[in-house]
Amino acid sequence: MTEQAGDRLGEFGRIERFFRPLAVGVPGAFDLTDDAAVLDIPADQQLVVTTDAMVSGVHFLPQDDPADLAYKLLAVNMSDLAAKGAEPLAYSLVTALPRAVGDEWVGAFAGGLGRAQKEFKVNLLGGDTVATSGPLSLTVTALGLVPFQRMIRRKGARPGDALFVTGHIGDAALGLKLAQGTLTSPVADNDRAYLLSRLRRPSPRLDFVASLRVFGTAALDISDGLIADLRHLALASKVRLHLDARAVPLSAPALRVLLSQPALRSLMLTGGDDYEVAFTAPQEKAEDIAAAAASAGIAVTRIGKVIEGDPGLDVSGTEGMSPDFGIGGWRHF
Amino acid sequence: MTEQAGDRLGEFGRIERFFRPLAVGVPGAFDLTDDAAVLDIPADQQLVVTTDAMVSGVHFLPQDDPADLAYKLLAVNMSDLAAKGAEPLAYSLVTALPRAVGDEWVGAFAGGLGRAQKEFKVNLLGGDTVATSGPLSLTVTALGLVPFQRMIRRKGARPGDALFVTGHIGDAALGLKLAQGTLTSPVADNDRAYLLSRLRRPSPRLDFVASLRVFGTAALDISDGLIADLRHLALASKVRLHLDARAVPLSAPALRVLLSQPALRSLMLTGGDDYEVAFTAPQEKAEDIAAAAASAGIAVTRIGKVIEGDPGLDVSGTEGMSPDFGIGGWRHF
Known part of the structure; x- marks a missing residue:
């Protein structure tokens, strides 16, 4: 040697x-x-x-x-x-x-x-x-x-549950474009640093673990992209999920990028590397969840609901987004 | 993709x-x-x-x-x-x-x-x-x-303990030479198949686990070579090990190879990939260990002892082996 x-x-x-x-x-x-x-x-x-x-x-x-x-x-x-x-x-x-x-x-x-x-x-x-x-x-x-027996599975979401996500979605996808030099519009230094840090130093939501165990009926972390991972959750739980794309929480730096490049919105919902937690919980627990999130210092946003129907994902609020939106990421395991 | x-x-x-x-x-x-x-x-x-x-x-x-x-x-x-x-x-x-x-x-x-x-x-x-x-x-x-608290460590060998090894040592080293085509003397088909199988399909000594917990004071598996791994055990236990190279158990196919290429003996003790267990145990347990090994259908051989002295390894019975014998493998971690 x-x-x-x-x-x-x-x-x-x-x-x-x-x-x-x-x-x-x-x-x-x-x-x-x-x-x-x-x-x-x-x-x-x-x-x-x-x-x-x-x-x-x-x-x-x-x-x-x-x-x-x-x-x-x-x-x-x-x-x-x-x-x-x-x-x-x-x-x-x-x-x-x-x-x-x-x-x-x-x-x-x-x-x-x-x-x-x-x-x-x-x-x-x-x-x-x-x-x-x-x-x-x-x-x-x-x-x-x-x-004992309290691990939160991908399986377990029930029709009537609400769908939540921690933090902000899509920052890492924009950060990746910045790292690759493919973001064409100018981005302020502060916003650039923030988006790159979301790509490079994601925040595992360990401070929300205890609350998730109390309220969550099903959960996973967003690594493949919000759309793809919500489909994973829907199929594992054998339920239909309805996602309101307008409700998906976006950070201020991301919103500023979208002002000049609105077409990037679909990338943010499919890009992945968010490492936020998507979870379902009984609708009537929404206020308790908000209180628990506030006390943990973590943003938790309601982005949809679990409905009856064939297992899968519906997405509303995608006006102006590309017609094949939601297909990307599906094969990514 | x-x-x-x-x-x-x-x-x-x-x-x-x-x-x-x-x-x-x-x-x-x-x-x-x-x-x-x-x-x-x-x-x-x-x-x-x-x-x-x-x-x-x-x-x-x-x-x-x-x-x-x-x-x-x-x-x-x-x-x-x-x-x-x-x-x-x-x-x-x-x-x-x-x-x-x-x-x-x-x-x-x-x-x-x-x-x-x-x-x-x-x-x-x-x-x-x-x-x-x-x-x-x-x-x-x-x-x-x-x-609880019964894992056998590398540390724990005591002066007065005997040193044992399961199975045979050096088959995999000869198997590797066969696989590489660097064994110059002819080897019978049966012996070739056996030595290659020891290289490719080592036998973890799971059937000896319960006995090892009863008798072993320190143990490790031989992956880096008998000499190097015994040194690891000696240093971790802060004892001196004495290995009698003549006592190291060799398989019949290996002995037949040594008949025509006696110089390969040192390679067999340093070559590694044996995945046998070397362990120390109280000398007075030797008979019980032999009985337990026989009942598990595993060969266990006494190959040395733990002695007082600076932490390290002495090797006797190396007459005719190369003068730097025992140095090889030391840096391999």
Whole structure:
């Protein structure tokens, strides 16, 4: 095995220096010195497991800031837990790194993970590091806890329920266009920074987890795009969802972009990478949900309802949007 | 997204057809239709978590049989559980596939996983499938159970303990030379088949798990090579290990290869990929261990002892082996 100029530490040295500090919060991670980690699961809780991988050139660009990547990698996995009503417990990490990736990159990546861990109150459990001749890829398996039989499924929405979403939708889709340089109209610096940050540092809605467990009948996080993911929820619950596109919450920076490029509105509803939670809940709980959201400091907006009918999604309020709107994203799994 | 000739099913179709059947044994996997899986952990048990990744061109060759890859991927993860005294519970899988990998390959891979699952009594929990421009890579996070505080660590060996290993050592190293075409002496067909099978289908020692928990003071599985892994165990336990190289159990096919190429003996002790369990246990338990091994149908051989002294490894019985013997593998983590 030859060593590169930027690779003085070696695999063992990198684990010891960069990753071991991330595991100090988990006694059963044994400072990453054993073959496996061990965890206690409280007797009244169940274990929730989710896995998300990110590949350079597919999910991010090689030149992206390693601290941003670290943040997003952890955030998208925490978002899955949050949408299932689970509290984060710990995570394992696999890094497949090309030889050209040096210690400096790994250090910046691990530093970003450390800051994200603190924010999400979760710690590294273990993992594996492998070399690859291909693109850098990163895999997290996140473990969470829910009270017994309280995981919120995609299945469970009932006709009569209202449909809600946290935060704002579509910022990341605009952020991606900014990152790709394909947004033609000028965007103010503040708005640009905001939209890019929504793409690079999504906010898993961990502060809403307890309320979601109280009120939610079905939920998922928006990763493939609002339209596609609402269809997933409708099919899993075997109900018809009605989405009022006019009710979908948009941020002020996004609204300013739409003023000059109104055609981007459909992209915002299909673009994905929002990592907000869409959920259904009994209509009569709407006020309680609003109060819970306010107390958690999270915007929650009613965007539609669950109706009788064939499983699927209806969308109203799409006047002026392209005629094939709502079809995109359907095949994206 | 363009579709290839061999890729008619698409990601969703592949999950439904090939991977969903692997998850039927885990009710909380929800047929792979939700964002996360949920598992019950019995109140008197702890959760053990381990992760191993395999990358084409690093850990296997592109032309390798997909069913063999599936077997090995699951086996190496089960081996980590077995060496920690844990019973398999479930596993998650991430596949990063180049576009050129078609449905036929994925079907053969999943079929191999299904057969391996049955053998190891474990089921698929969930995971992620991503596209990659690079080599095919496969990641498993395996979950297991141990009774409370009974995980066997690398740490825990005590001076006076005896050192044991399951099965035979070095078959996989010879199998790799056969696969690479670098074994110069002729090898009988039966022996060739046996040695290649030890490389491609290692046997995680799950049938010895309960006995290991009873007798073991420290343990790990041999993946980096016997010499390197015994050093890992010695350093983690802060003890000196004495290995008698003459006592290391070699299979009859391997012994026949050594007859014509005795110089390969050192390779067998350093080559790795054995996935046998090395463990320490009180010397006075040797007879009980032999009885337990016989009843489990697993060979267990005493190969050395734990002695006082600086943490590290002594090796005796290396007469005729190369002078730098025992140094190799040390940096491999």
